[in-house]
Amino acid sequence: MVEGKITNQLRTLRFLAGEMTQAELGERIGVTRQTIAAIEQGKYSPSLEAAFRIARVLGKSLEEVFQWTE
Known part of the structure; x- marks a missing residue:
């Protein structure tokens, strides 16, 4: 089995998107x-659907928001 880790730029991108709060982002994607x-915080990996919704709300590609490293 290949071990990997998902990291993200969520906090930075929220700030750049008009200082969007966690609550605002959650409300817009339904979490x-x-x-x-x-x-x-990297404690939870979003579903693929949630990841796409987050990227869309932030106006970024999935790869700009989330990274996966082996």
């Missing part, structure tokens, strides 16, 4: 603020 916080 809680706590879920956004956990994703930002």
Whole structure:
């Protein structure tokens, strides 16, 4: 099995998107603020659907928001 880690630029991109709060982003994609916080901290990996929604709300590609390293 290949081990990998998903990292993200979520906090930076939220700030650049008019200082959007975790709660605002969560509301726009249909998850809680706590879920956004956990994703930002790398404690939780979003579903593929949630990842695409986050990228779309931030106006970025999936790869600009999330990175995967082996």
